[in-house]
Amino acid sequence: MIVIGGGLAGCEAAWQLSRSGLPVQLFEMKPARFSAAHRSPFLAELVCSNSLRSDRPDSAPGVLKREMRFLGSLLLEAAEAAAVPADRALAVDRIEFSRHIEERLSGTGKIEIRREEVTKIPDGEPVLVATGPLTSDALAAEIASLTGKNHLFFYDAISPIVDAGSLHYERMFRASRYVQGGGDYWNCPLTKEQYEAIRDEILTGRTVEPRPFEEAAYFEGCLPIEVLANRGVDTLRFGPMKPVGLTDPRTGSSPYAVVQLRAENRQGTLFNLVGFQTKLAWPEQQRIFRAIPGLENAEFARYGSIHRNTFLEAPSLLRSDLSLLSRPGLFFGGQITGVEGYVESAATGLLAGISMACRVQGRRFQPPPATTALGALLRHLGTPLPPKRSFQPMNIAFGLFEPLFRRLPRKLRGQAYAERSERDLRAWTESMGLAAEPRMWPRQPLKP
Numbered sequence: 001m002i003v004i005g006g007g008l009a010g011c012e013a014a015w016q017l018s019r020s021g022l023p024v025q026l027f028e029m030k031p032a033r034f035s036a037a038h039r040s041p042f043l044a045e046l047v048c049s050n051s052l053r054s055d056r057p058d059s060a061p062g063v064l065k066r067e068m069r070f071l072g073s074l075l076l077e078a079a080e081a082a083a084v085p086a087d088r089a090l091a092v093d094r095i096e097f098s099r100h101i102e103e104r105l106s107g108t109g110k111i112e113i114r115r116e117e118v119t120k121i122p123d124g125e126p127v128l129v130a131t132g133p134l135t136s137d138a139l140a141a142e143i144a145s146l147t148g149k150n151h152l153f154f155y156d157a158i159s160p161i162v163d164a165g166s167l168h169y170e171r172m173f174r175a176s177r178y179v180q181g182g183g184d185y186w187n188c189p190l191t192k193e194q195y196e197a198i199r200d201e202i203l204t205g206r207t208v209e210p211r212p213f214e215e216a217a218y219f220e221g222c223l224p225i226e227v228l229a230n231r232g233v234d235t236l237r238f239g240p241m242k243p244v245g246l247t248d249p250r251t252g253s254s255p256y257a258v259v260q261l262r263a264e265n266r267q268g269t270l271f272n273l274v275g276f277q278t279k280l281a282w283p284e285q286q287r288i289f290r291a292i293p294g295l296e297n298a299e300f301a302r303y304g305s306i307h308r309n310t311f312l313e314a315p316s317l318l319r320s321d322l323s324l325l326s327r328p329g330l331f332f333g334g335q336i337t338g339v340e341g342y343v344e345s346a347a348t349g350l351l352a353g354i355s356m357a358c359r360v361q362g363r364r365f366q367p368p369p370a371t372t373a374l375g376a377l378l379r380h381l382g383t384p385l386p387p388k389r390s391f392q393p394m395n396i397a398f399g400l401f402e403p404l405f406r407r408l409p410r411k412l413r414g415q416a417y418a419e420r421s422e423r424d425l426r427a428w429t430e431s432m433g434l435a436a437e438p439r440m441w442p443r444q445p446l447k448p
Contacts, residue, residue, distance in 0.1 A: 002127045004118045006043040009334025009349025010130035015074040016353030018110040029117035042098035055090040058414030060396045064373035075346040084263045087176040087184040093266040128331040133309035158305050159276045164269045166299040177245030188294045189255035202229045205284040224279050240275025278304035313391045314338040314381040321355040321365045331356050340393035371424045376400040
């Protein structure tokens with residue numbers, strides 16, 4: 001089996017193929033060649049953030065993680081081994097996370113990791129492409145020629161990371177939203193005057209613009225702060241700088257706005273500016289963000305930046321088993337299929353690996369039902385487009401699931417979705433004859 005791309009989806013796909021007893025060649029172009037956003041030579045590098053979003057079992061991301069754990073996900077195994085405190089989110093130490101995945105893949109005895117760039121998709125053999133949002137120009141052109149369509153792309157923005165030792169903690173407070181007595185985030189409180197001054201600087205700051213032949217079309221779930229700031233005076237204050245659920249213990253009241261810092265590694269030596277993805281020029285980032293209380297002398301371990309995200313128009317190109325309509329032996333997984341987010345990318349890699357194994361072993365792949373998170377993602381990729389509508393990537397959300405049979409109070413809906421997902425995924429797993437990990441789905445009842 002050939003898997004092209006050593007990111008989250010490619011690694012998950014290779015893992016699932018090896019679990020099915022199949023030999024795999026996993027191609028990764030690093031370290032011979034790096035994309036504009038990648039820095040680490042390890043497989044499964046996390047670029048935009050170290051957070052894998054909510055781990056609440058009654059949230060849509062939490063349901064997706066539970067399903068992946070049940071199916072033996074390598075991503076979730078590595079995430080739990082490299083977890084750092086992040087309140088109700090699952091965040092990881094990037095280096096430990098990548099190292100765990102690489103060591104596990106290398107130790108299977110069935111996966112050969114080949115460090116070389118692939119510019120042409122091989123003929124004949126079953127091939128899975130999981131080259132992600134930063135697919136090289138050469139391979140993107142090859143994919144475009146195979147699909148008969150121009151590939152689509154937009155830009156994701158990356159948040160800055162600051163050195164923990166350079167912060168003024170006496171000007172911040174530690175708390176998580178709606179949690180009394182401390183928390184996992186450092187919060188930088190802003191007055192109305194400070195907020196408006198920083199917003200003005202963001203609006204007038206110099207940005208790094210796309211090249212003349214590139215069109216920026218941002219994903220709504222990861223907008224640069226300067227785009228948000230331009231939408232209205234209070235857009236940032238109701239977005240990444242919202243003070244809701246946070247009380248400054250020094251004043252006993254909620255700040256006008258806040259900037260939250262989240263641990264980037266287990267040692268707590270690096271912090272991510274939550275939601276501050278940006279295309280501001282690096283000198284501008286340093287000047288503007290140092291006006292935030294507590295960050296006056298911040299040392300930046302990484303500045304924010306933007307990167308291209310390449311993805312297919314999945315509804316018109318892919319089957320429900322994630323193979324190409326025009327070439328059944330060619331599969332796709334990850335963000336290139338048109339999902340957004342680390343976990344969602346790995347989830348489609350997991351499904352593509354299972355689907356590819358079924359094809360090779362002569363078994364029929366039946367997509368999971370849309371009552372599950374995995375099935376809901378596949379349904380999103382396969383839903384025909386309404387007239388004059390373009391296909392857009394999506395994170396997992398309950399809005400993608402098959403609706404519940406009856407209306408429930410909002411606080412109970414997540415639990416109902418989760419319980420239905422567990423029941424239906426178990427039945428699907430048994431019908432497909434797949435190996436499951438029952439211990440990954442605890443038997444205690446879910447709580448809203």
